[in-house]
Amino acid sequence: AQSVSQHNHHVILSEAASLELGCNYSYGGTVNLFWYVQYPGQHLQLLLKYFSGDPLVKGIKGFEAEFIKSKFSFNLRKPSVQWSDTAEYFCAVLDTGRRALTFGSGTRLQVQP
């Protein structure tokens, strides 16, 4: 079965610091990869997704992620975080045989002003 690991459970950064959140998945076949953000008390919103092509994917709000197939990784990055980025971030994977997303446990990001 698919699994997604997000090793950073809670990250605290100061504004303007750079961010990298790790995501590793277990499936060896073709996968589609997603990052979602959940602001406090809100629903999940899509940040970016990878289907194929350029492994460096750019999303909304200045976020990007890099798919490295050899490492089974899809890390999320942002060069300079803002206080408004305080939220929980979820990595998700969809293997081509299923239609449902499998989510990681999430990383809570706290950005201090």
Add this chain to the structure above:
Amino acid sequence: DAGVIQSPRHEVTEMGQEVTLRCKPISGHDYLFWYRQTMMRGLELLIYFNNNVPIDDSGMPEDRFSAKMPNASFSTLKIQPSEPRDSAVYFCASRGFIGLNYGYTFGSGTRLTVV
């Protein structure tokens, strides 16, 4: 488009009572998913439908949980009888094509508290 619409936003009920959560997917989307989010277990897939037909309900915790999708624009998740450990946020999501690829859109969730 109004997005995926869930109701109610909050539900507080007593243990043993029946609870019904509702979801209206985005028009034209052919897949509908129910997820449960808790601090301990994160986001878990409960069940999903394709063209109103349940495809995989292996995530439904036990027989107290049931889900239906009588038509393309409506789904329900029912818990009967409810227990305190069912307290969680329940999200509905639908999948459809956005341009050349598909996308998953989540509703705002129903926060269920069973006391």
